[in-house]
Amino acid sequence: MAAMNLHERVRVREVTLLSDNWYVLKKTAFDWRRNDGQWQSMERETYDRGNGATLLPYDIARRTVLLTRQFRYPAFVNGHGDLLIEAAAGLLDDAAPEERIRAEVEEELGYRMGHIHKVFECFMSPGSVTEKLHFFVAPYDATMRISDGGGLAHEGEDIEVLELGIDEALAMVADGRIVDGKTVTLLYHARLHLFA
Numbered sequence: 001m002a003a004m005n006l007h008e009r010v011r012v013r014e015v016t017l018l019s020d021n022w023y024v025l026k027k028t029a030f031d032w033r034r035n036d037g038q039w040q041s042m043e044r045e046t047y048d049r050g051n052g053a054t055l056l057p058y059d060i061a062r063r064t065v066l067l068t069r070q071f072r073y074p075a076f077v078n079g080h081g082d083l084l085i086e087a088a089a090g091l092l093d094d095a096a097p098e099e100r101i102r103a104e105v106e107e108e109l110g111y112r113m114g115h116i117h118k119v120f121e122c123f124m125s126p127g128s129v130t131e132k133l134h135f136f137v138a139p140y141d142a143t144m145r146i147s148d149g150g151g152l153a154h155e156g157e158d159i160e161v162l163e164l165g166i167d168e169a170l171a172m173v174a175d176g177r178i179v180d181g182k183t184v185t186l187l188y189h190a191r192l193h194l195f196a
Helices: 073-077 097-108 166-174 181-193
Strands: 010-020 024-033 039-048 052-059 064-070 084-086 088-091 117-123 132-139 160-165
Touching: 010 039, 052 097, 052 181, 064 088, 064 166, 064 181, 084 181, 088 097, 097 117, 097 132, 117 181, 132 181, 160 166, 166 181
Parallel strands: 052 132
Antiparallel strands: 010 024, 024 039, 052 064, 052 088, 064 084, 064 160, 117 132
16 A cells, blocks of 8 residues: 555544543544555544653763652552652643743752753653653753752642662663653663763
């Protein structure tokens, strides 16, 4: 079959709203035109929580990074018996990615970042979640600290700030103490491109 525009290969038949409580969960019935030209009927659920941004602060001279540690209920119910160690992150909420991640880093880590660098964007769970994440890195030092961080209590955040050596953080990925996808991605990016 000749290459087709993706919109020519999808025919949406019905969209059913399943939940609009925390975020939006929909069930969609659609037809998909397969590579052999045949149409196949399918149903999928999509969870739409908006797009987000994440940032890894790094200190080249001291070989350190800043991360968070917090409770994540979905990880808990899937058998993760500890707090999750993560890069600072948040939903865009109609803001530009750089603007939003600067605010999230101040709220969660307590640092006001200078220059930040966008490294890429990607879907983290495209089989069911619509969210696209914008990934950033930025140098930090002690002069940038403006508060203790910890997140916003009225949003249910109870965040511990961690400063770890890059080698220790990578060892924590290897032994299973760091299991968050965005964080693993940023740590390996840092190892390959910042701490090489």
